[in-house]
Amino acid sequence: GAGVSQSPSNKVTEKGKDVELRCDPISGHTALYWYRQSLGQGLEFLIYFQGNSAPDKSGLPSDRFSAERTGGSVSTLTIQRTQQEDSAVYLCASSLVGFSYEQYFGPGTRLTVT
Amino acid sequence: KQEVTQIPAALSVPEGENLVLNCSFTDSAIYNLQWFRQDPGKGLTSLLLIQSSQREQTSGRLNASLDKSSGRSTLYIAASQPGDSATYLCAVRPISNFGNEKLTFGTGTRLTIIP
Numbered sequence: 001g002a003g004v005s006q007s008p009s010n011k012v013t014e015k016g017k018d019v020e021l022r023c024d025p026i027s028g029h030t031a032l033y034w035y036r037q038s039l040g041q042g043l044e045f046l047i048y049f050q051g052n053s054a055p056d057k058s059g060l061p062s063d064r065f066s067a068e069r070t071g072g073s074v075s076t077l078t079i080q081r082t083q084q085e086d087s088a089v090y091l092c093a094s095s096l097v098g099f100s101y102e103q104y105f106g107p108g109t110r111l112t113v114t
Numbered sequence: 115k116q117e118v119t120q121i122p123a124a125l126s127v128p129e130g131e132n133l134v135l136n137c138s139f140t141d142s143a144i145y146n147l148q149w150f151r152q153d154p155g156k157g158l159t160s161l162l163l164i165q166s167s168q169r170e171q172t173s174g175r176l177n178a179s180l181d182k183s184s185g186r187s188t189l190y191i192a193a194s195q196p197g198d199s200a201t202y203l204c205a206v207r208p209i210s211n212f213g214n215e216k217l218t219f220g221t222g223t224r225l226t227i228i229p
Contacts, residue, residue: 004157033215
């Protein structure tokens, strides 16, 4: 079956512009996660959606970052007024709800802020 | 705060050798541990998931073990091949994250298999 997909695969933007990153989870997966992987850094959690519950935004680095999930499926991560330190690979993952389930990752969006 | 460490950061071995990658975590209160591989410029591919009640999991040439009490996991790769070259990441799902199933990742081991 289809895996997690993300678009675009690469995004180059100028400092100060807004960007939107999209994630399509695996069908039937009600849990969705965004992570960020920066050069020289590990993978860090950004935000978590579970069904219709309020998302856990505890990992968002600043109020320039926001995310939404429409209809319990597709999610969009928005970064406003991008800064050079936002340059990273943004990874989306989905899973069934429950601690015993694997998370499946998409290919990521490589964001470069110039 | 849960911390996950992977040593070494990089490893090179000749093709055909068996090898072990290490992962350690500071808080043994975890639900499970997951091993991933990441190819350059790509996302993460799940390799094995070990529940906290399990001691090991096997998939083909891969075997992952978990010693929760000592905060350690190993990934054993048998008869290594050049296609095994990638970065290997381990991640734990801490019990303290109840209500949020996020993973806490190690920094990875970059593995190179020399033909």
